[in-house]
Amino acid sequence: MQLKPQDFLVALKLVAWGEQRWTYARLAQELGISVSEAHACIKRGLQAGLLLPNRELPSQPVDAGSNAALGVQEPVAIYRVTRKRVRRSALPDGEAASDNAVRPHLHNLVEFALHGAKYAFPAEKLPLVVGVPTSHSAPAFAGVFAPGSTDFVWPHPNGSVRGVGVEPLHPSVPFAAMQDAKLYEMLALFDALRVGKARERGMALERLQALIDPGAPKPAKGPMYG
Structure with missing residues (x-):
């Protein structure tokens, strides 16, 4: 399996x-x-x-x-x-x-x-394209990061943002994310773990765990590079 x-x-x-x-x-x-x-x-x-x-x-x-x-x-x-x-x-x-x-x-x-998931399903970056914002560029994180950060998007013909393309976890992800705000947030956080810089990955670790299992101990904070 x-x-x-x-x-x-x-x-x-x-x-x-x-x-x-x-x-x-x-x-x-x-x-x-x-x-x-x-x-x-x-x-x-x-x-x-x-x-x-x-x-x-x-x-x-x-x-x-x-x-x-x-x-x-x-x-x-x-x-x-x-x-x-x-x-x-x-x-x-x-x-x-x-x-x-x-x-x-x-x-x-x-x-x-x-x-484990970011190794099982590694990210593939694509050229600049119009699409649906993901990673730290997603609407749920508006105001969290300073303006000027590189935008990441899932390629989509009806997208509203131009940025570095990220191959979505599955082809149906852009559709599924638009149906459910919480799912969208979790998928964007997962992409932050896959393509984000150290600060973005650190934030994603805490926030994704809080969304999936709020009662779990907080992840240990170690040095993050990149």
Whole structure:
């Protein structure tokens, strides 16, 4: 089993939702992936220890045509803002009974997010491009850093900021971030760990941990270079 970027994205989405009621259909719709891929992400997240089961998960039938019908994921070079529609008729049997099938394993997830994910999913910087702000350039951090810092963006045709491009964790990230402010903040903080300078990484460590697992001890502060 190899953990995929979308598995980490799904785990962060569940953190953003907190105690909200959710289904695989809603998870797929808000992340811009197919229902079958949402099931696969949950399965891999459980195997990796990033998620905990609330009950036994229903089996997921394999339907070769379902991905095409649901619009699985967008090409890497194109990030659409339009909301994807999920066809209820394509949902697996028992979908209505699968609400909140799992929950995040907060201790494991925060450990992975702070110390492992940037190595598992390294950042790829791109040329200057118009896109959606990320890292310290994201709206959640307005006023935190002095003007003049290099802006980082996820390439997007409807973007509002020109900056250094950063390949998003997953092609659906710009879409998913626009649906959920807390998820957007966590994804931007993760990018700060991947591409930010020492001060930005230090801030991201504390803030990302506080968002994922507020009750965890604060990360140790050591010298950070770069």
